[in-house]
Amino acid sequence: MSTALSTISRVIDRRQAVIYPAPAVIVLFLIVVLPIVFNLYLAFTKWTVGLGQPRFIGLDNFIDLVSDERVWNGVKVMVYFSGLSLFLELVLGLLIALFFNREFRGSEVVQAIYIFPFAATPVAVALIWRIMLNPEIGVLNYLLRSIGLPGSLWVSSEQTAVLSLVLVDVWKWTPMITLIVLAGLKSLPPDPYEAARIDGAGTLQIFWHITLPLIRPVLIAALMLRSLDNLKEFDMIYTITQGGPGTASETLYLYSYMVGFGFFKAGYGSALMVVVFLIVLVFNVVMNRLRLSAQNR
């Protein structure tokens, strides 16, 4: 018995580099790579789940989606929602990180409160936002009116639906950007700052010419990381508007879910998901190029 164990132990020792990651790799292959391949295959078929077998139809799904108005609407909403929310989260995240970087009495406590939304269950807080955003009984309109401003229709109007979702997204995720940028700020070298101060540079000049260039790789990394989730934002949009009113806040990702699980059109839904994946992939490849060139400068 003990010799068997020691033999096993010796084998594990000798092949450590292969054996240690093997179980994780096998599991990841099964749960990540296989479904992606299956999804890719489905994208070239016509199939309603539960009815018959998938039928190979070549590129037909991809040809169909070019002339599908909801696809183009989905792309438009996705660009609008993600573009605006990522921009705001990055700018606010940087400003707030700069604020926290100047440590002051009580900053620890404020930080702990400030990052609360990050771990909060998205569906749960989205539902609370849905109550608060209600145009008739919502507390946000009440607060606006009590300081003399007109209320808004928030998610009940096609004009403001996406903007309201951006507001919730910014509230929930700016703390994450702040944390990452703050970690980056704390690890900046002190030398350039001392040199600049000796040269008599002002705060704004120091920020513009030293902090911003130094922190740029971190900003891009934070943007990449956030975009991975933001481009496929589901929980919050599904909970608050379900893509409505009409299709005013239906992103391409949400539409692909509706096609796959609302209408059970597996083939067409899969083709849409492949498109979403390609958009995320291209965005990240471009951002990574930017990040590397910002680092090497």
Added chain:
Amino acid sequence: MAKKAKQTFQSVIFYTGAVALSVPQVFVFAWMIMTGLKTGSQNISYPPEFIFTPTLENFKAVFQQHNFLYYLFNSLVIAGLATLISLILGLPAAYSIAKYRQGKIGIMILLARMTPFVSYLLPWYIIFRYLKLIDTYTALTLTHLIITLPMVTWLMVAFFESVPADLEDAAMIDGCSRLQSFIRIVLPLVRNGIATSAIMSFIFSWNQFLFSLILSGPKTKTVPVAVYNFISYGKIDWAGIGAAATLIVLPVSVFAFFVRKTIVQGLTMGALKD
């Protein structure tokens, strides 16, 4: 004198900023709890009531009529299992990546982060339906691993990289096998990392909505789906939502509070490095 004025001015700015940053977070959190403590009619009255006699009826109803304890149990089991399995598989993998610089696993993890969850969902749904595994802990735990396993692995790589190699060499000179030195020497050194990644993994599994929405059923419904189900056919039970949301959000917020210092590493998943 001028210096003192400048200092006062600065602290005014800082405290204004501190208030501006805390108010929205505290307000949403407070509104959630208040919604749970109001009656149904108080919740739809206008103007909204800020001062009212709190009631615990909603919390009672959430447990008694909606069987919430069972959904909490489901979420606990699934998040617990997903976290445990992720640690068992992810710790050795991360150690190996850190030690032998294996990039291929890193790429697979990145792929998992990038792929829209919906693309997994349809194949998973078809496979699990075929295997009759819809509405089982197995199906939900497996799909949650898509999120938690990469997270644990990537987070732990950074921690393992900070363990000096000499320590292990010393252990092996003393007659430890590599496996023994990994378990007895290396793992205790990275226990902070293990705690952080376990908590992060638990939080993200607990919060997962999409997989559970499709793959769970009456037997394995998790809390995010349970709270979502308070919306039914246009009738929305706001009081119930407030109470349920409070019960779901509180535990993960407390967890996050304890690991907030190391959370950044979990979030960045190596993005800050090359």
